[in-house]
Amino acid sequence: xxxxxxxxxxxxxxxxxxxxxxxxxxxxxxxxxxxxxxxxxxxxxxxxxxxxxxxxxxxxxxxxxxxxxxxxxxxxxxxxxxxxxxxxxxxxxxxxxxxxxxxxxxxxxxxxxxxxxxxxxxxxxxxxxxxxxxxxxxxxxxxxxxxxxxxxxxxxxxxxxxxxxxxxxxxxxxxxxxxxxxxxxxxxxxxxxxxxxxxxxxxxxxxxxxxxxxxxxxxxxxxxxxxxxxxxxxxxxxxxxxxxxxxxxxxxxxxxxxxxxxxxxxxxxxxxxxxxx
Amino acid sequence: xxxxxxxxxxxxxxxxxxxxxxxxxxxxxxxxxxxxxxxxxxxxxxxxxxxxxxxxxxxxxxxxxxxxxxxxxxxxxxxxxxxxxxxxxxxxxxxxxxxxxxxxxxxxxxxxxxxxxxxxxxxxxxxxxxxxxxxxxxxxxxxxxxxxxxxxxxxxxxxxxxxxxxxxxxxxxxxxxxxxxxxxxxxxxxxxxxxxxxxxxxxxxxxxxxxxxxxxxxxxxxxxxxxxxxxxxxxxxxxxxxxxxxxxxxxxxxxxxxxxxxxxxxxxxxxxxx
Amino acid sequence: xxxxxxxxxxxxxxxxxxxxxxxxxxxxxxxxxxxxxxxxxxxxxxxxxxxxxxxxxxxxxxxxxxxxxxxxxxxxxxxxxxxxxxxxxxxxxxxxxxxxxxxxxxxxxxxxxxxxxxxxxxxxxxxxxxxxxxxxxxxxxxxxxxxxxxxxxxxxxxxxxxxxxxxxxxxxxxxxxxxxxxxxxxxxxxxxxxxxxxxxxxxxxxxxxxxxxxxxxxxxxxxxxxxxxxxxxxxxxxxxxxxxxxxxxxxxxxxxxxxxxxxxxxxxxxxxxxxxxxxxxxxxxxxxxxxxxxxxxxxxxxxxxxxxxxxxxxxxxxxxxxxxxxxxxxxxxxxxxxxxxxx
Numbered sequence: 001x002x003x004x005x006x007x008x009x010x011x012x013x014x015x016x017x018x019x020x021x022x023x024x025x026x027x028x029x030x031x032x033x034x035x036x037x038x039x040x041x042x043x044x045x046x047x048x049x050x051x052x053x054x055x056x057x058x059x060x061x062x063x064x065x066x067x068x069x070x071x072x073x074x075x076x077x078x079x080x081x082x083x084x085x086x087x088x089x090x091x092x093x094x095x096x097x098x099x100x101x102x103x104x105x106x107x108x109x110x111x112x113x114x115x116x117x118x119x120x121x122x123x124x125x126x127x128x129x130x131x132x133x134x135x136x137x138x139x140x141x142x143x144x145x146x147x148x149x150x151x152x153x154x155x156x157x158x159x160x161x162x163x164x165x166x167x168x169x170x171x172x173x174x175x176x177x178x179x180x181x182x183x184x185x186x187x188x189x190x191x192x193x194x195x196x197x198x199x200x201x202x203x204x205x206x207x208x209x210x211x212x213x214x215x216x217x218x219x220x221x222x223x224x225x226x227x228x229x230x231x232x233x234x235x236x237x238x239x240x241x242x243x244x245x246x247x248x249x250x251x252x253x254x255x256x257x258x259x260x261x262x263x264x265x266x267x268x269x270x271x272x273x274x275x276x277x
Numbered sequence: 278x279x280x281x282x283x284x285x286x287x288x289x290x291x292x293x294x295x296x297x298x299x300x301x302x303x304x305x306x307x308x309x310x311x312x313x314x315x316x317x318x319x320x321x322x323x324x325x326x327x328x329x330x331x332x333x334x335x336x337x338x339x340x341x342x343x344x345x346x347x348x349x350x351x352x353x354x355x356x357x358x359x360x361x362x363x364x365x366x367x368x369x370x371x372x373x374x375x376x377x378x379x380x381x382x383x384x385x386x387x388x389x390x391x392x393x394x395x396x397x398x399x400x401x402x403x404x405x406x407x408x409x410x411x412x413x414x415x416x417x418x419x420x421x422x423x424x425x426x427x428x429x430x431x432x433x434x435x436x437x438x439x440x441x442x443x444x445x446x447x448x449x450x451x452x453x454x455x456x457x458x459x460x461x462x463x464x465x466x467x468x469x470x471x472x473x474x475x476x477x478x479x480x481x482x483x484x485x486x487x488x489x490x491x492x493x494x495x496x497x498x499x500x501x502x503x504x505x506x507x508x509x510x511x512x513x514x515x516x517x518x519x520x521x522x523x524x525x526x527x528x529x530x531x532x533x534x535x536x537x538x539x540x541x542x543x544x545x546x547x548x549x550x551x
Numbered sequence: 552x553x554x555x556x557x558x559x560x561x562x563x564x565x566x567x568x569x570x571x572x573x574x575x576x577x578x579x580x581x582x583x584x585x586x587x588x589x590x591x592x593x594x595x596x597x598x599x600x601x602x603x604x605x606x607x608x609x610x611x612x613x614x615x616x617x618x619x620x621x622x623x624x625x626x627x628x629x630x631x632x633x634x635x636x637x638x639x640x641x642x643x644x645x646x647x648x649x650x651x652x653x654x655x656x657x658x659x660x661x662x663x664x665x666x667x668x669x670x671x672x673x674x675x676x677x678x679x680x681x682x683x684x685x686x687x688x689x690x691x692x693x694x695x696x697x698x699x700x701x702x703x704x705x706x707x708x709x710x711x712x713x714x715x716x717x718x719x720x721x722x723x724x725x726x727x728x729x730x731x732x733x734x735x736x737x738x739x740x741x742x743x744x745x746x747x748x749x750x751x752x753x754x755x756x757x758x759x760x761x762x763x764x765x766x767x768x769x770x771x772x773x774x775x776x777x778x779x780x781x782x783x784x785x786x787x788x789x790x791x792x793x794x795x796x797x798x799x800x801x802x803x804x805x806x807x808x809x810x811x812x813x814x815x816x817x818x819x820x821x822x823x824x825x826x827x828x829x830x831x832x833x834x835x836x837x838x839x840x841x842x843x844x845x846x847x848x849x850x851x852x853x854x855x856x857x858x859x860x861x862x863x864x865x866x867x868x869x870x871x872x873x874x875x876x877x878x879x880x881x882x883x884x885x886x887x888x889x890x891x892x893x894x
Binding site: 280281282285286289290293296297300301376377379380382383384385386388391543544546547548 | 646
């Protein structure tokens, strides 16, 4: 057991070091993450200006969000996306399968899924380690856009949903990567996932904006938990029974994806014919 | 022996790329469909916005279909950049990393020309077609059509926009000689050009105005789409002539600056160990 | 004037030093340690037109760096060089049209297209007259016997076939100077032999100047009359291949076949005993005392057969590689040769 933990710690440490080698790369990347929402915020400011002008200057809302809520929303989705985005996970797994690198996991006494999960934890830790500064600064400067700190229970729910969104994002993409055991080219499926994820996870806009039938579709798929759900929880858009229900559904999806991933790995490695190498 | 005919070399590049794309036909189609789908989804987002409002910004003149003309211009310029320059800029970082840039440096042809144009990504032209469709559609919904002068000026200004974006791209790609592995540099390009996607009027107020000035005069990405799009979507106004003139100057300056940076990068090239 | 003139050529790099451990990695974000690596430390060389020169040296000696400097791929830290009157790192088009560089296991041809498409691109870039191009291409293709492979995508060719295509591509514009960096590395024996044959033939035909780096003795022995040994960024020998043994080898290999099964019991005092298989004995003997050893053995024993040979070239060269420049020049002065294997 101790030996196991030691191995995991070594893996974590090596992954962390590997991330830090290209430091020019690293420092730039952290600052860059904030740029896309700047444009969005200005776009929405212009939209709200037009709406207000149209309604004779009264305070305007879109789908229940004031302009300030939009800004807060985007900042919060940055947090939830920081947890749930898994760049290169699915394509990396598919590539390793295609090129035969998977063999090393089958030969060595490492569980591939755990190894990858740890590697992702390492990546996220490093990111937060360095990004915490800029993040905190930005949030502090823009604190007037936030409706204030939520109640402790809501905050707890927020944290829980963030952790679950990390795991959910991981297992979702890992499962897609596992498809590589059956189909060589995973990239089309991955693209569809990315496309839907971009528009229907709440990354681009609060999902409350969608009309029917889209809003029903979006509620039925797990993508909302990758960006929208934690942000909406923090902003107090989801409370009471709906909140509990939402968290439970998120948990349900998470368990389903863990199972799917494990099954895919199990059957995939069985089927694996040592392609590539 | 004489200088190579750059036009013929480029045609060979284009032909070779087409042959290569056709051998991977399914990939080609998938890429074309995926980038077009992406554009369409973005368009869906804008349609969604216009269910809540009539225009972008109060009194700016960017109503729904003018805005669509703007978006069509963005699509057009981006598709040209993605067709002719994007794959080459990405490849350049790889060339540096693997040391394969050596081979480019051996050829008796301008290195910047070679590495900027050797690969043509034909599948990105799908978006170009989409842009034309969107343009056509928007004109049917507007009871406004630009004058002949405006249409004539549109094309060169689109090319100016492409040139400015190219200059930015090649400058960033060149820095990978000093900075090594480059994913965030590529992201950087995307983030910077993100600012060019919308009409410059949205950058107003205490924070917006400095941004607008920065992205007009320091890194002139706002000039890229705004100038041709205005030409197309709105009647000519004398007060905007200065911007059009500035766009030309900016294009020349960007091209010149990026060339200098590129040359200096080549001088610092270290190759890779064998 | 020599076709290649190099004086005091130097190239050094700054290499980022990584320290062990997590904390060190973090501090690396803010301050980095650099170590200076001198890849090439003052090389002086003259090559006449038509020469076929080999660069020999251990890994990391600076051979490839020197070739890259001469190709203009990298710029030096100091010193001068002129190839055909041009300064390579100025990267003038007139210069680039007149030489070629081929690197083993590195591919410049378009991967997914047939080689002939890459050749056509070469024609466009080098602006080769179409008639001339056809003639040169056919000549090279026939010499290397790859005609039927021209239409196949390069990625489908074997390593040896790809190397041949690379050579053709390099020679299409009829360069006057050819730089070859380990062209036969990773190839099987047959492919190596083919390429050697081709290079020899082509060089005789065209009388071009060739600089070749290789680890394979067979390449060098078959092709080059002049060998330049580079170690730790400096030239420590410049002469013929056989001269290396004369210069650096401290001993000879003596093989004795004793008659009458009578053998000396104290062989060790004559030299290092390499092998004893009665009645045959193989000894390593200091070359200065060979005559004395032989005469004292012959005085007391009957020999059926004797052979005195140089040690294998590879062995001598391996020893040379481990010497530093100072040791080599020190050797010259002292006329006493010490090598690690002679302890």
